[in-house]
Amino acid sequence: MANGLNPIAFLTRTRRPGRIDITDILSWVWLIGGTLIVLIPVVWAGLSSLKPAAEITRFPPSLLPHAAVQKSVPGFEQPLSLWNVTIDGQQKQMAMVRRIGLKAQMVDPDKPGPPISVDVKEMTQVQRLTVATENFTDPLTRFDFLTFLKNSVFVTVVATLMTLIVNALAAFALSKYKFRGEKAIFLLIISTLMIPLTVIMVPAYLVVVGVGLVDNLWGIIIPTVASPTGVFLLRQYMLTIPDELIEAARVDAASEFRIFWRIVLPLTAPALAVLAIFSVLWRWNDFLWPLIVLSSRDHFTLQVGLNSFQGEFSVQWNYILAMTFLSLAPVTVVFLFLQKYITTGIAGTGMK
Amino acid sequence: MAARSISSLGDRLLDGVMSIVEAPINGFERLMGRKRMPYLFLAPNLVLFGIFTFLPIAIAVGYAFTGGTGLFVTERPFVGFDNFRQLLSCENYLEPGSCKESLFWTAIWNTLWFVSFNVTATLLVALTTALILNRAIAGRGFFRAMFFYPVLLSPVVIGLIWKWFLDRNGLLNAFLQMLGVPPEIFLLEVGWSRFFVVVVSVWCHMGFYTLILLAGLQAIPKDLYEAASIDAASPRRTLFRITLPLLAPNLLVVLILLMIRSVQIFDEAWVLTNGGGPGTANSFIVQYIYQMAFGSDLRLFGLASAASVLMGLVLLCLTLVQLKLGKKMES
Numbered sequence: 001m002a003n004g005l006n007p008i009a010f011l012t013r014t015r016r017p018g019r020i021d022i023t024d025i026l027s028w029v030w031l032i033g034g035t036l037i038v039l040i041p042v043v044w045a046g047l048s049s050l051k052p053a054a055e056i057t058r059f060p061p062s063l064l065p066h067a068a069v070q071k072s073v074p075g076f077e078q079p080l081s082l083w084n085v086t087i088d089g090q091q092k093q094m095a096m097v098r099r100i101g102l103k104a105q106m107v108d109p110d111k112p113g114p115p116i117s118v119d120v121k122e123m124t125q126v127q128r129l130t131v132a133t134e135n136f137t138d139p140l141t142r143f144d145f146l147t148f149l150k151n152s153v154f155v156t157v158v159a160t161l162m163t164l165i166v167n168a169l170a171a172f173a174l175s176k177y178k179f180r181g182e183k184a185i186f187l188l189i190i191s192t193l194m195i196p197l198t199v200i201m202v203p204a205y206l207v208v209v210g211v212g213l214v215d216n217l218w219g220i221i222i223p224t225v226a227s228p229t230g231v232f233l234l235r236q237y238m239l240t241i242p243d244e245l246i247e248a249a250r251v252d253a254a255s256e257f258r259i260f261w262r263i264v265l266p267l268t269a270p271a272l273a274v275l276a277i278f279s280v281l282w283r284w285n286d287f288l289w290p291l292i293v294l295s296s297r298d299h300f301t302l303q304v305g306l307n308s309f310q311g312e313f314s315v316q317w318n319y320i321l322a323m324t325f326l327s328l329a330p331v332t333v334v335f336l337f338l339q340k341y342i343t344t345g346i347a348g349t350g351m352k
Numbered sequence: 353m354a355a356r357s358i359s360s361l362g363d364r365l366l367d368g369v370m371s372i373v374e375a376p377i378n379g380f381e382r383l384m385g386r387k388r389m390p391y392l393f394l395a396p397n398l399v400l401f402g403i404f405t406f407l408p409i410a411i412a413v414g415y416a417f418t419g420g421t422g423l424f425v426t427e428r429p430f431v432g433f434d435n436f437r438q439l440l441s442c443e444n445y446l447e448p449g450s451c452k453e454s455l456f457w458t459a460i461w462n463t464l465w466f467v468s469f470n471v472t473a474t475l476l477v478a479l480t481t482a483l484i485l486n487r488a489i490a491g492r493g494f495f496r497a498m499f500f501y502p503v504l505l506s507p508v509v510i511g512l513i514w515k516w517f518l519d520r521n522g523l524l525n526a527f528l529q530m531l532g533v534p535p536e537i538f539l540l541e542v543g544w545s546r547f548f549v550v551v552v553s554v555w556c557h558m559g560f561y562t563l564i565l566l567a568g569l570q571a572i573p574k575d576l577y578e579a580a581s582i583d584a585a586s587p588r589r590t591l592f593r594i595t596l597p598l599l600a601p602n603l604l605v606v607l608i609l610l611m612i613r614s615v616q617i618f619d620e621a622w623v624l625t626n627g628g629g630p631g632t633a634n635s636f637i638v639q640y641i642y643q644m645a646f647g648s649d650l651r652l653f654g655l656a657s658a659a660s661v662l663m664g665l666v667l668l669c670l671t672l673v674q675l676k677l678g679k680k681m682e683s
Contacts, residue, residue: 023587024487024489027484027487027489028489030480030481030484031481031484031485031489031491031495034481034495034498034499035495035498035499037555038498038499038501038502038555039498040517040523041513041514041516041517041523041555042502042513044513044516044517044522044523045512045513045516045517048516056521057521058521059520059521059525059526059535060526060529060530061521061522061523061526166396166397166400167397169393169394169396169397170393170394170396170397170398172393173389173390173391173393173394174390174394177389177390179387179390179391182390185394185398188398188401189397189398189401192401192405192406194667194668194671195405195409195664196612196616196667198616198618198638198641198660198663199412199660199663199664199667200405200408200409200412200660200664201641201642201645201660202412202415202641202645202653202656202657202660203407203408203409203410203411203412203415203657204404204405204408205645205646206408206411206415206423206424206653207403207404207407207408207411208404209423210424211403222400222404223400223403223404225400226396226397226398226400226401226404226405231397255374255377255378255381256377256381256386256389257374257377257378257381257389258374258378260393261370261374281504284506285504285505285506285507285509286506287506287507287508287619288618288619288642292642292646303506303507303508303509306508306509306512307508307623310512310623317516317519320512320516321512321516324508324509324512324513327506327508327509328505328506328509331504331505331506332501334504335497335501335504339497339500342500342504343496343497343500343563
C-alpha cells in the first residue's frame with residue numbers, strides 16, 4: 001500500500017521505470033483524446049437535458065444549465081426578466097418590459113415607475129444555475145413515456161428470465177448427456193449465429209403475424225428467447241462441472257430435472273450472470289425488431305417510443321434529451337458496476 | 353433480519369413453484385426413461401429456433417418468388433424471377449438513376465461506400481487503441497472501459513446524442529464558431545452527413561473490436577518480446593515482425609466480422625439521418641428492405657424478400673470465408 005500511494009510514481013509508471021519516451025506521450029494523447037471523444041457527446045446531451053426549453057436552443061450555448069431570472073413586478077401580469085444594465089456609468093438590476101429593435105424598455109423592479117429606454121448593448125441578462133426538472137417530469141406525466149418505460153422493463157425482465165431458463169436447459173442437455181444427434185443439434189443451434197435478423201426480418205414478421213403475436217409485447221419476447229450465444233456460453237461452462245457430482249446425485253435417486261435445478265444450475269451461476277447481463281442489455285437496447293413488430297403506441301418500448309418522439313417533437317430537444325438520458329442511465333449504471341464481467345465476457349466469447 | 357426472512361420466503365415460494373413444474377417433467381422421465389430426457393430439455397429451444405429462425409429462412413426464399421400485396425403464401429401469386437429481374441435490371445450499374453429499382457441501387461452504392469470507409473477506419477482506430485492498451489500504461493483498465501462504453505448504448509440513444517451534438521445549435525458548431533468557422537448544418541449536407549455516419553459508427557463499435565484485438569495481443573507469448581529486446585530490435589521492427597504477424601488471425605476475424613456487420617448498417621444511421629437523409633444520401637440496403645416491406649403501405653414483401661435473399665447470399669459468402677480462415681488458423 002505504501003508505495004502504491006505515491007500518485008506521481010503511479011502516473012508516470014511506464015514500461016521502463018524512470019523514463020518517459022515520446023511513444024508514452026503519444027499513447028497518453030491518444031487515450032485521453034479518445035476518452036474525451038467518447039464522453040463529450042454523452043455529457044453534452046446530459047447537460048443539455050437539464051436546460052429549460054427557452055435556453056436549449058440558444059447559440060452559442062452555455063455549458064451549464066442556466067435560466068433567466070424572473071421577477072414579478074407590481075403592475076405587470078407576467079413576471080419580467082431581470083437584466084444587469086449600465087445607466088450613466090452605474091450598474092443596476094432592471095426588469096425588461098418589452099424590447100423594440102435595439103432598444104429595450106426597463107423598469108426598476110423595486111420602485112416601478114415609468115419605463116426607461118435602454119440600449120441593448122448596455123444590458124446583460126441575469127441568470128442563475130437551474131435544473132429544468134420539468135424536462136423529466138413532463139414526459140413522465142403528460143406523455144406516454146411511463147407506458148414505454150413499463151413495456152421496456154417488462155420485456156427486459158421476462159425475456160431475460162426466459163432466456164436463462166430455456167438456454168440453460170438446452171446447454172444442460174448438450175453438455176451432460178450422450179445421445180443420438182447431439183453433435184448435429186449443437187451445430188444446428190450454433191449455425192443460427194450466422195443468420196442475422198436483417199436477412200430474415202420480413203419472413204420472421206410474417207411468422208409473428210401468423211402466430212398472432214403482432215403488435216404484442218410477447219411478439220418481441222418469444223422470438224428472441226432462444227439464443228445461440230446463450231447456449232454456447234452456458235454449455236462451455238457446464239462442461240467444466242465434474243460429472244461425478246451428477247452420478248452421485250443419480251445414486252441418491254434424484255430425478256434428472258432435480259439434478260439440473262439443484263446441482264448444475266447453481267454451479268453455473270457465473271455464466272448465467274454474464275448471460276443475464278447481456279440479455280438485459282440486448283433487450284433494453286433492441287430497436288429494429290420492436291420497430292417492425294409493434295405498431296400501437298400503447299405497446300411501444302422505450303427505444304421505439306424515443307424514436308417516435310423524435311419525429312413528433314422535432315424542436316423540443318429538452319424533452320427528447322431528457323428521455324434519452326433516462327433510457328441511457330440504467331445501461332450506464334449496469335456498466336459502471338459490471339464493467340469487468342462484460343468486457344471479459346466479450347473477450348471470452350466474441351459476442352455482443 | 354427482515355431481508356433474510358424475505359429471502360427465505362422467496363426461496364420457499366420458488367421451491368413451491370418448482371415442485372409443481374417438476375411433477376410433469378419427472379413423470380416424463382418415469383415414462384420414457386432417463387435416456388430421452390435430453391430431448392425434452394432441448395425441446396423448448398429447438399421449437400423456438402424452428403419457428404422463429406428456420407421457418408423464416410424457408411419462407412424468405414419462397415416469398416422472393418411471389419408478388420402482390422397479400423400477407424400469406426396462399427394469397428400471393430407466383431411470379432418466378434420477376435422480383436429479382438426488377439431489382440437487377442439496370443442499364444448502367446454505376447448510375448442508380450438508370451435502374452428499374454433506382455432506390456435499391458442507390459442503397460447498394462451507399463452501402464458499399466459506407467462499408468469500405470467504415471471497415472478501414474474502425475480497423476485502424478481499434479488496432480491503434482489495442483496496441484496502446486497492450487502497453488504497461490497507467491489507468492489501462494479505465495481507458496479500456498471508456499472506449500468500450502458506447503458499445504452498450506442503444507442505437508436510438510446514439511443517434512439522438514449525436515444528432516444533438518451536430519445540431520445547428522450544437523456543441524460542434526459552438527466550437528467551430530470559437531475558431532471563427534461559420535456554422536454548418538452537418539446532417540443536411542450530403543458529404544458531411546455521410547462522413548458523420550461513419551464517425552458515429554466507429555465511435556460506437558470500435559470498443560468491441562478493440563477488445564477482441566486486445567485479447568489477441570495478450571495471447572502473444574512474452575518471451576518473443578524478450579528475445580527481440582535481447583537482439584536490440586527497434587520497436588518498429590518488433591511491431592512489424594512479431595506483433596502484427598502473430599495478430600494476423602485476429603485481424604482477419606475482426607475484418608470479416610466488421611464487413612458482415614457494416615453491410616447491415618441500419619439503426620444508428622436511421623435515427624441520426626432521419627431515415628436516410630438528406631434525400632437518399634444515407635439510405636442503406638437494410639433500410640431499403642425495411643421500407644419496401646414495412647415503411648409505407650406498399651407492403652412489397654416479395655421485393656423485400658428478394659433483396660434480403662441477395663444480401664443474405666453476400667453475408668453467407670463472407671461467413672464462409674470467415675469459417676474457412678478460422679479452420680486454417682486452427683490447423
